[in-house]
Amino acid sequence: MRVHPDCFPCFFRQAVIAFRLSKKDESRFEAVIKGIMPELQKADLSKSPAHATTFMHRRIREILEADPFKKIKSDYNRLAMEVCDSLSGVLQSSPDPLFTAARLAIAGNIIDFGIFTSIDIDATVEKALGGPIACDDYDAFRKAVDKSAGILYLVDNAGEIAFDRTLIEVLKKMGKDVTVAVKGSPVLNDATIEDARETGITEICRVVDNGSDCIGTILDMTSAGFREIYENAELVISKGQGNFETLMDEKKNIFFLLQSKCEVVSRELGLPVKSMLLKRAENGE
Amino acid sequence: MRVHPDCFPCFFRQAVIAFRLSKKDESRFEAVIKGIMPELQKADLSKSPAHATTFMHRRIREILEADPFKKIKSDYNRLAMEVCDSLSGVLQSSPDPLFTAARLAIAGNIIDFGIFTSIDIDATVEKALGGPIACDDYDAFRKAVDKSAGILYLVDNAGEIAFDRTLIEVLKKMGKDVTVAVKGSPVLNDATIEDARETGITEICRVVDNGSDCIGTILDMTSAGFREIYENAELVISKGQGNFETLMDEKKNIFFLLQSKCEVVSRELGLPVKSMLLKRAENGE
Numbered sequence: 001m002r003v004h005p006d007c008f009p010c011f012f013r014q015a016v017i018a019f020r021l022s023k024k025d026e027s028r029f030e031a032v033i034k035g036i037m038p039e040l041q042k043a044d045l046s047k048s049p050a051h052a053t054t055f056m057h058r059r060i061r062e063i064l065e066a067d068p069f070k071k072i073k074s075d076y077n078r079l080a081m082e083v084c085d086s087l088s089g090v091l092q093s094s095p096d097p098l099f100t101a102a103r104l105a106i107a108g109n110i111i112d113f114g115i116f117t118s119i120d121i122d123a124t125v126e127k128a129l130g131g132p133i134a135c136d137d138y139d140a141f142r143k144a145v146d147k148s149a150g151i152l153y154l155v156d157n158a159g160e161i162a163f164d165r166t167l168i169e170v171l172k173k174m175g176k177d178v179t180v181a182v183k184g185s186p187v188l189n190d191a192t193i194e195d196a197r198e199t200g201i202t203e204i205c206r207v208v209d210n211g212s213d214c215i216g217t218i219l220d221m222t223s224a225g226f227r228e229i230y231e232n233a234e235l236v237i238s239k240g241q242g243n244f245e246t247l248m249d250e251k252k253n254i255f256f257l258l259q260s261k262c263e264v265v266s267r268e269l270g271l272p273v274k275s276m277l278l279k280r281a282e283n284g285e
Numbered sequence: 286m287r288v289h290p291d292c293f294p295c296f297f298r299q300a301v302i303a304f305r306l307s308k309k310d311e312s313r314f315e316a317v318i319k320g321i322m323p324e325l326q327k328a329d330l331s332k333s334p335a336h337a338t339t340f341m342h343r344r345i346r347e348i349l350e351a352d353p354f355k356k357i358k359s360d361y362n363r364l365a366m367e368v369c370d371s372l373s374g375v376l377q378s379s380p381d382p383l384f385t386a387a388r389l390a391i392a393g394n395i396i397d398f399g400i401f402t403s404i405d406i407d408a409t410v411e412k413a414l415g416g417p418i419a420c421d422d423y424d425a426f427r428k429a430v431d432k433s434a435g436i437l438y439l440v441d442n443a444g445e446i447a448f449d450r451t452l453i454e455v456l457k458k459m460g461k462d463v464t465v466a467v468k469g470s471p472v473l474n475d476a477t478i479e480d481a482r483e484t485g486i487t488e489i490c491r492v493v494d495n496g497s498d499c500i501g502t503i504l505d506m507t508s509a510g511f512r513e514i515y516e517n518a519e520l521v522i523s524k525g526q527g528n529f530e531t532l533m534d535e536k537k538n539i540f541f542l543l544q545s546k547c548e549v550v551s552r553e554l555g556l557p558v559k560s561m562l563l564k565r566a567e568n569g570e
Contacts, residue, residue, distance in 0.1 A: 005305075005314050009298040016290045029290050030330050037322040045315050 001245055003045040003052055004264040011040060011053055018060050018188075022068035035063045048245040049264070050216035057187050058213060067186040069158075076111055076159025076189065077198045083121050084162045090129065091166060098145060098174070099138060101167040102257060103128040106276050108163025109156060109240055109259045112189065127276070134260075134275035141255050141278055144235050148253075150177045152233035154210075154217055156240030156258075157188075158195040164239060165201050172204060179229060184211040184222075190242070216242030219250075241265055247281070254281040286530055288330040288337055289549040296325060296338055303345050303473075307353035320348045333530040334549070335501035342472050343498060352471040354443075361396055361444025361474065362483045368406050369447045375414065376451060383430065383459070384423060386452040387542060388413040391561050393448025394441060394525055394544045397474065412561070419545075419560035426540050426563055429520050433538075435462045437518035439495075439502055441525030441543075442473075443480040449524060450486050457489060464514060469496040469507075475527070501527030526550055532566070539566040 012033070019032050036056045043052035061067055087104065094100035107128035110120060145151070151171060155161045164180075171178050180201055183190045196207045211223025217238070219227060230236070236254040238247055244256045245265065256279045260266040266273045297318070304317050321341045328337035346352055372389065379385035392413035395405060430436070436456060440446045449465070456463050465486055468475045481492045496508025502523075504512060515521070521539040523532055529541045530550065541564045545551040551558045 005301045005311075005318070008318055009294045009301065012297050013294040016294065019290060026290075033290070033293055034326050037326050041319050041322050 001048055001248065001265070001268050003043065003047070003049050004267075006264050007049045007052070008040075010262060010264075011036075011049075011056060014053060014188075015056065015060060018057065018068045019064070021072055022064050022066055024064055024066075028064070032060055032063050035059055048216065048218075050214065050242045050245045051218060054187065054214040054218065054221075057215070061186070069186065069189045073158035073189050073191075073195060074198065076157070077162060077195055080108065080111060080121070080159040080162035081199060083125075084166055087125065087166075091170075097170045098142060098167075100129065101170040102138065102141065102278060103133075105163050105167040105239065106133065106257045106259065106278060108160040109257065111157055111159040111163075112261060133278065134271045135269070135277040135279045137255065137278055137280040140280050144253060144255065144280075145171065145174065145176065148176065148235035150179070150233060151235045151237060152229060153178055153180045153237045154239060154243050154247075155180055155182055155191045155196075156243060158191045159189070160239065161191045161195055161201060162199045165199055165204070167237075168201065168205055178205045179233075180205055180207045181210050181217075181226060181229070182207060183213060184209040185213040187213045187215055190215070214246075216240075216244075216246030218246050244279075249283060250281060251283045252281060253284050255279065256281065286333055286533065286550070286553050288328065288332070288334050289552075291549050292334045292337070293325075295547060295549075296321075296334075296341060299338060299473075300341065300345060303342065303353045304349070306357055307349045307351055309349055309351075313349070317345055317348050320344050333501065333503075335499065335527045335530045336503060339472065339499040339503065339506075342500070346471070354471065354474045358443035358474050358476075358480060359483065361442070362447060362480055365393065365396060365406070365444040365447035366484060368410075369451055372410065372451075376455075382455045383427060385414065386455040387423065387426065387563060388418070390448050390452040390524065391418065391542045391544065391563060393445040394542065396442055396444040396448075397546060418563065419556045420554070420562040420564045422540065422563055422565040425565050429538060429540065429565075430456065430459065430461065433461065433520035435464070435518060436520045436522060437514060438463055438465045438522045439524060439528050439532075440465055440467055440476045440481075441528060443476045444474070445524065446476045446480055446486060447484045450484055450489070452522075453486065453490055463490045464518075465490055465492045466495050466502075466511060466514070467492060468498060469494040470498040472498045472500055475500070499531075501525075501529070501531030503531050529564075534568060535566060536568045537566060538569050540564065541566065 036059050039055045039059045091100055107125045110124040155164050168178050182196050183192050196202050210226040212221045214221050238254050238256045240258050244258050258277050260275045304314055321344050324340040324344045376385055392410045395409040440449050453463050467481050468477050481487050495511040497506045499506050523539050523541045525543050529543050543562050545560045
């Protein structure tokens with residue numbers, strides 16, 4: 001999907017959020033805001049919004065000489081693990097643990113920058129477990145999981161990955177060989193190897209980094225090692241909007257688990273904002 | 286007031302609105318969005334947001350070779366005149382027509398770009414007339430009007446000026462010599478001489494243009510003729526946020542009639558968003 005006019009106010013909102021989280025003195029804001037504009041002027045608007053913001057966030061980190069999201073990511077990991085612990089009973093009593101864990105993984109995608117409270121997540125978990133979701137290819141997902149020995153799991157945000165861990169545990173119990181891919185270096189609140197360690201994912205499966213600091217998965221900017229794993233994967237589970245934006249047109253057996261958080265992506269999907277999706281790639285093979 | 290970080294997403298939202306109203310083909314959006322960034326990079330953030338957006342909107346008009354707000358301004362004038370006609374009874378039955386007309390003029394400031402419906406304005410008029418407003422220097426305003434023979438009235442938006450006409454008529458009945466100042470050329474949905482003509486204001490008082498296409502009133506960018514009128518004015522009635530941003534620190538007998546429409550201005554005022562104000566200039570002489 002290409003950049004939409006409405007993406008631009010949002011790009012600048014993201015820059016303001018990043019600046020605020022950095023806790024740097026207000027006097028440094030001008031350098032940030034004026035520093036990102038040349039990056040956005042160079043942006044290829046025929047590519048995804050994730051492309052444009054990848055370069056923007058890289059520039060923000062350079063100007064601030066810091067990763068603005070470092071602290072909030074650890075906070076989110078801790079909070080989300082507590083929530084997931086409190087939900088273990090839900091999973092144990094489920095007649096279909098794969099279904100329940102997939103729904104919880106979609107619920108976890110609510111954890112994005114902004115304020116995360118246990119109240120938000122409680123309501124989101126209730127919504128995910130309590131009724132139909134906007135797009136639900138679960139039957140196809142179940143069949144794809146059953147058929148696949150090896151699964152590549154592309155995680156999205158810190159915090160959220162505690163919920164992914166729950167789904168990964170279910171997949172492992174089903175005998176699947178799961179590889180989790182995290183970002184190669186910090187970008188936004190996306191999970192890196194540190195977050196996988198903090199949430200114990202490194203203890204339950206193989207974790208690789210994709211060699212990239214891109215939002216989503218921009219394949220030609222990932223490492224050769226990651227691309228090999230991706231190309232050989234029988235099934236890909238892709239979390240979040242960034243991965244959806246950048247992989248939606250892939251001819252690959254991908255299932256997208258996400259919440260559509262912005263108007264532009266929601267319009268692209270023909271769904272209301274805040275919709276929950278378990279969606280098979282349309283060109284999926 | 287200076288530019289705040291939160292202004293930037295809003296600047297780009299304004300650019301998207303202007304582009305949409307121009308009805309130009311989507312393919313021209315890239316030229317607009319990439320064309321305004323050098324203007325915003327040059328912006329002096331120690332000056333008001335109105336300064337920065339003045340140059341931005343100038344560039345948008347150049348790139349689109351058109352005034353995107355031309356049609357909507359005429360539509361707003363027509364709609365607002367209908368609403369004001371329907372409110373004539375309210376004014377006639379008022380024990381204090383100056384009070385009622387001032388409140389209606391503040392209500393009219395709700396008319397800004399975006400969708401204007403008669404429902405919005407009905408609710409706003411009810412709010413303005415029905416109870417206390419957030420900042421109410423009416424007693425001082427009444428005294429200032431009583432004491433002044435000549436009044437300079439700085440209007441804000443097209444449409445809104447139909448409401449200003451009501452207040453101007455009351456001032457004229459009180460024997461005041463009212464001069465209305467409009468923008469020298471189109472910017473946003475701000476009123477120009479055409480709007481003053483369309484709403485019949487040119488028939489009831491002297492209308493001058495300020496020689497400028499600036500948002501608000503950036504004095505050193507107005508014409509010498511306007512500045513002379515401004516300097517000689519005993520009392521200035523200033524409508525809207527743009528004029529407030531650019532004149533708030535003036536040592537002048539100014540009363541600001543406005544609604545605080547954005548978070549940045551509302552924070553500056555220490556009031557909730559959508560507050561209504563009849564506010565004396567703090568450095569007023």
